[in-house]
Amino acid sequence: MDWHLRLNRLAAVGRALTVALLVVVVAPLPGQTSVAMAEELTDDMVGQSERAWQVWSAATAALDRDKVEDAGKLLDELAALKLSDLRLALMADRTGSLRLEQGVADKRLGDGAARLVKQIENGRRQRKLAEDGWHFAAIGRFKYADANLKALVDSTPDPVALLELARYNPARTQTLIRLVANADVGPAARLVLTILGEGEQLLRTDPAEIEVNIERLGGPPRVVYEATNRLKDSGEYAVPHLLAYLQDGRKRDLHAAILQLLPMLGRNALNPMVMALRMKDDVTREVVARALGTIGYAQAAPYLAVLAGDPKTSSAARQAAGESLNAVNRTGTAEPGTLFRMLADAYYAGAESLQPDERSETGNVWYFDEADQVLRYVPVPRAIFTDIMAMRCAEEALKINRTDAAAIALWIGANFRREGKLGMDVESEAPSSMAERDGTRPSDYPRSIYFARAAGPLYNHMALARAIQDKEPSVALGTIAALSTTAGPASLVGQEDYKQALVRALEFPNRLVRVKAALALGRALPPSGFAGAQNVVPALAEALGQSSRRFAVIVDPDDQTRNRFQAVLRAMGFECYSDPGLYSALEQARKAGAPAVDAVVVASDSRAPEFTAAIEELRRRPETAAVPILVIRKKAQTSPIEDVVRRYPGVEQILPEVLALDAQDQIDKSVSQKLADAAGSLGMRPLDRQTSLSLALQAADVLRLIAVSRSGVFEVHRAEGALVAALEQPNELLRVRSAAALALVDTPSAQRALAESALSEKNSKTLRIAVFGSLAESGRHFGGKLDARLVEDLVKVAADGQDLDIRTAASQALGAMNLTDNQVSEIIRAQSRG
Structure with missing residues (x-):
């Protein structure tokens, strides 16, 4: 069909598509002279x-x-x-x-x-x-x-x-x-x-500005040139207006210019244009389909495939869609469901060609209202744009093929990641005010964990496998939480390939993910062994040992700035390893036996290696691939920092001037907030002291659960050192729980550690009574394993202790030892008054 015939058809439609057109009618104004009437906007007037x-x-x-x-x-x-x-x-x-x-x-x-x-x-x-x-x-x-x-x-x-x-x-x-x-x-x-x-x-x-420029397409060449450039600059925002003009028969003198302009809008106009293929007007759909083919981006392929196979549309529109599909589709398949899933995967992977307009901090999610036949958009934070689009494309794939397992898993992962980037706790099912930042979801929209639990183990395993591959903490945490509550031992581990993800999570670069995976596997108590089972108890031991420890690496060639940031982080509870060079600082942490890196601070003027190379190296290394990074923005650095922050999740910039704040608590608060922001963009909570303590308590409980079950899969004794060390932690509840787990470790050293803790007068009465109880439990299960000195001390407390409650607890522990040399006579003699 030639352009003249198409224009005639367009002129016959004559109805608006997207927005109410603003028709500016300038009526004569009171007292207006011919000179005033001649006043026009000039090129240097902006907006x-x-x-x-x-x-x-x-x-x-x-x-x-x-x-x-x-x-x-x-x-x-x-x-x-x-x-x-x-x-x-x-x-x-x-x-x-x-x-x-x-x-x-x-x-x-x-x-x-x-x-x-x-x-x-x-x-x-x-x-x-x-x-x-x-x-x-x-x-x-x-x-x-x-x-x-x-x-x-x-x-x-x-x-x-x-x-x-x-x-x-x-x-x-x-x-x-x-x-x-x-x-x-x-x-x-x-x-x-x-x-x-x-x-x-x-x-x-601005709609009014866009429509003024559309009207100028009918002007002289210089005006048309300026208007074209401005409409190209408006990109996606111009699409609804341009299509509305095409459907307005009164604007037929502008149709040829609009038809020429549409393909010139380029990539930024694709999202509203592909949604416009859903309109009822076949003539405009044909025009849009041909424009999409000319623009040439593959993201239009699934939408064109749907139109090309729609028997309800005109043959001309189907032909245009088919021709454009052939021009943009390089996948080897024209099946719409498969194309939508492939597009969803590309969005999830963050393909550069699918990113929103780089000039904006938001991305627009476009919808076509079938009832009103209008295009609308919802702006969302830039960080979650590709996640939302991945979910939408996965949904389209499932409408075509409801059993597409890959699309289901992709949707679950993208939903978890969307919540994580919004700063929401992906393991929680409670409503969160953070959700309000995503205007594409209704106020009563369920949390991501709701959908993941409903999906069942298979899809969560698949989403977790992708999270491990991509090093996505939020998706890993969400899927592990879902598996913990919906999967029994047979569904959690096994020989099938898809069940290996949870075990692989034990080696994830983020400590929180490793521990959560170990907790899930430990609680499940699998009846038979599986590859990687030997890593569960060490991961639980890691949680116990680090209940109050965090580790940071600081890289800055300026000694003063480096030392000051080190002092700030130490005051926040970090153990720090600092050096002018990245590799040297990381090596310090390794030699010191740091089990993990919880934060990295890098100066933008680093030279060993250069700053951008340092960030790339940190994200390449497994131990730092998913940790928060703060970039100290030095005075001579500009755009490279912005590029790095945008390219890598979990990277935030901080000015050295923060060290000049009046009060130390203000400095600590500023740095803590930046670390929290960086962790949030990774979809995770910062591993603060409270979170670390919670994990340690859970680890102690799971270790006891494993011991009580007499599991033949997990070896609790491998956590003995961590449990013994936990008896010296400052938190008393952790010491009590660790003692309860240690009570079921069949070694003399475990029983000795319990006895020494219970006998120590430095400990509180409550703690000593609880540990004496654990010592008694150890004695009942394994008999007495204490040496003569500790037995003598135990008898002394049981016989002569000044606090009756402690004496009672000590006597119970002594009796549980079932010693051949019955020590009860010592207690009887001690109480005798003649």
């Missing part, structure tokens, strides 16, 4: 409302002719538009505002005009702050530049109006970019750049 400019022009013209009443009405209308102070100032500076100010001063104009004058005055102050800031920055007077730019930021200027002011001189933005790392003005420069970025985002997403 300027045409209506506002027309009203302002007419008002100033009325004041010039002394038509005060007409001017007053126009100024009231302008005030009702609620323009920003800086926008009003920019307009006033184009025409002058002396007549307005005089009219307010002599009371000929009312309150509305007076408020506008105040806004203009404030906007001019903002303009002066900005221009002075740029001027002083350009000539190297950085302290003056800093003062002006900070005051500008504090005044909360209109981002789009400030963008117009910046574009008056292209060097202004470049000056700020160059000064980002400057010690004096850098922070203020970053803040102003952030505001300008907000202006860019507001400009390219």
